[in-house]
Amino acid sequence: MHFIHKTGQAIEEVFDDLAHLRIAVFRSFPYLYEGSLAYEKAYLQTYTKTKRSFLFAAYDGDRMIGATTCIPLEEETAELRQPFEEAGMDVRTIFYFGESILLPDYRGQGLGHRFFDEREAHARSFGTFQTACFCSVVRPETHPARPHDYRPLDEFWTKRGYHREPSLQSHMEWPDVGETTSTAKPMVYWLKALSPTTA
Template sequence: MAELTIERYRGAALQQFIPAVAALRIEVFRAFPYLYEGNEAYEAEYLQTYVDSPGAVVVIARDGEQVVGASTGLPLAAECEEFRRPFEEAGYPVDKIFYCAESVLQPSYRGRGIGVAFFDQRIAHARETGDFDWLTFCAVQRPETHPLRPADYQPLDRFWQKRGFTQAGGLTTEFSWQDVDQPEETAKPMQFWMRQMPAGDL
């Protein structure tokens, strides 16, 4: 196995990784609970947001030259309306919140602390680039009776709680994509999790 590296990229430096990150997102998000029927053109357009947004970051995990994981983040104020609106309606100062968007990691690399490093790197980026008081992300809500839910599925709630996040009561939204077993896009309920920006070193 080659050397495993975890590094932050911003702006034009990120451009070289877009095809690999797009393919990885399609691969990983196809599994439960997202069940995402991916589209390379959409993914490339979506990831371009992280190249173009001054406050955005993508953390790349590589085994040698192979991209095996990626984690995204940007100021909530730069996110789409579906993710900003619940906070605006609840009276939060959106410009004080950093959005830890998504993390994807090939299954064979899980359990090695890379997920923890993804959070640490995004928090460090938020601390260095803005004056943020809060961190947030959201997760899809699927019923326990969902027909494609694996019998051994383990939600990530405990992992997120160990990172200091708790479910934000009343802060929910909906976002649409096409499930692998559906003919068209449908809206999915999404629950936000939040924590205060940690003080000092992580």
């Protein structure tokens, strides 16, 4: 296994790998994402428009098996900035963490922690960001596609120092697996203070 990191426009060099990985991982519950390469590449363009964006990826041979991204919140889309702006928070001090995705066969080996470590270190390297955040989809407990053995990542995120902030929510649209029409999904944010001494 080997690792790569890219920033800004260079992230475009691995768009195909990242798009295929996102589609594969997000197809499972709770995202149930019926993805397309065209949509993925349009979405990922946001990361090429700023030098401060970051990608860290793991490869097994020539196959991307895990990846994570982050970008200053002020350079993200309006739908992601909106709940923070409405709450009176300064988006210039917040770093947004995008996906943290890993194929099932490679989980449980510490890569999830490595992905958070890399993103937090990148955000701290600028010396101006006070908070890291990410969002997760909210699905009902009774959702028919919820596996009986499904375990949410809330405990993992909490141990990493993040707290769920129900007052901060966005809605994102995508088609669920087996559907052709996009529907809005509620996304709740998790936050963590980015002090220089935080491990």
